[in-house]
Amino acid sequence: MSKRKFFLMMMSLLLIFSLVTISCSNDEDEEEGDQPADSKGESAEPAAAAGPLYTPNGKEGTLTGTVKFEGAAPAPAKIQMEGDDFCAKANPNATSESVVVNGDKLQNVIVYVKDGLKNSFNTPTEPVVLDQKNCQYNPHVVALQAKQQFKVTTSDETTHNIHPQPKNNKEWNKSQPPKGEPIIETFARSEVIPVKCNQHPWMKAYIGVFNSPFYAVTDKDGKYEIKGLPPGEYTIEAWHEKLGSTTEKVTITENGKQTLDFSSAKFAAKSASNSGGLKLGAVFTLPCCRPGHEMH
Numbered sequence: 001m002s003k004r005k006f007f008l009m010m011m012s013l014l015l016i017f018s019l020v021t022i023s024c025s026n027d028e029d030e031e032e033g034d035q036p037a038d039s040k041g042e043s044a045e046p047a048a049a050a051g052p053l054y055t056p057n058g059k060e061g062t063l064t065g066t067v068k069f070e071g072a073a074p075a076p077a078k079i080q081m082e083g084d085d086f087c088a089k090a091n092p093n094a095t096s097e098s099v100v101v102n103g104d105k106l107q108n109v110i111v112y113v114k115d116g117l118k119n120s121f122n123t124p125t126e127p128v129v130l131d132q133k134n135c136q137y138n139p140h141v142v143a144l145q146a147k148q149q150f151k152v153t154t155s156d157e158t159t160h161n162i163h164p165q166p167k168n169n170k171e172w173n174k175s176q177p178p179k180g181e182p183i184i185e186t187f188a189r190s191e192v193i194p195v196k197c198n199q200h201p202w203m204k205a206y207i208g209v210f211n212s213p214f215y216a217v218t219d220k221d222g223k224y225e226i227k228g229l230p231p232g233e234y235t236i237e238a239w240h241e242k243l244g245s246t247t248e249k250v251t252i253t254e255n256g257k258q259t260l261d262f263s264s265a266k267f268a269a270k271s272a273s274n275s276g277g278l279k280l281g282a283v284f285t286l287p288c289c290r291p292g293h294e295m296h
Contacts, residue, residue: 054119054230061252063226063260067109067218067238070265073101079202086158087135087200097140098242105222106264108141109240110208112215114247116234121212127151130205132160137195137205143215146190152176152183161198164207166191173198192239206241236260243267
């Protein structure tokens with residue numbers, strides 16, 4: 001090998017080593033972050049846990065409210081389940097739950113404290129349960145605190161495949177047979193995670209992961225309640241998988257009961273799609289290894 005070719009090869013190896021080191025450093029920085037990115041409408045931005053551990057003192061307040069849907073509600077789309085005999089028989093009239101309106105009240109909206117918290121908070125010990133019933137996730141939207149147990153059960157006589165698709169947490173994909181054991185996992189970082197079933201493409205759900213216990217999901221009457229809030233000023237966000245999100249300011253006084261309502265007319269519409277994606281680095285070819293180039 002000539003000295004010139006040897007020198008070029010060594011310089012190329014040094015360049016690649018430097019790029020790999022930088023890439024690993026960036027990946028570590030991303031893993032350390034606990035604030036979710038806005039993943040095309042599927043990620044909220046929960047308040048970061050910070051400060052000393054909060055100790056309740058009996059002066060906490062409560063926030064309640066209703067989310068109203070403005071305008072004509074879309075007709076629920078019918079779900080075709082002919083691909084699975086059990087599903088087709090168990091749930092012949094299934095409809096999509098992406099927008100559920102009862103009267104003029106909007107269900108499945110996550111309402112949470114986005115900003116203003118000054119403490120960290122204990123993680124609840126009780127797991128949050130997501131069941132698979134009649135080949136749909138039940139409930140359609142759940143919320144839990146970071147590192148709280150997330151328990152997946154099945155009530156169906158068919159195999160399911162639970163596949164959360166996070167951006168800030170570890171992705172997993174697990175099969176669950178009929179009467180199978182519960183699947184128990186945790187999520188370390190805050191974000192809203194879309195969930196699908198690889199076995200049944202119509203099955204979809206969302207998991208809201210937060211750094212505090214101050215969140216709620218609106219019920220069939222569009223109502224929510226957040227208890228135990230320390231007195232203070234907060235930014236509250238309401239998030240919906242299809243309609244987007246909106247924020248409002250609120251002040252909680254000692255032992256106070258505050259009402260904060262939301263209207264879908266103020267939601268900033270966002271797409272509820274998440275393609276995930278892989279980060280691919282640039283491809284380099286060593287001088288010695290280019291097509292038609294022989295190493296001597």
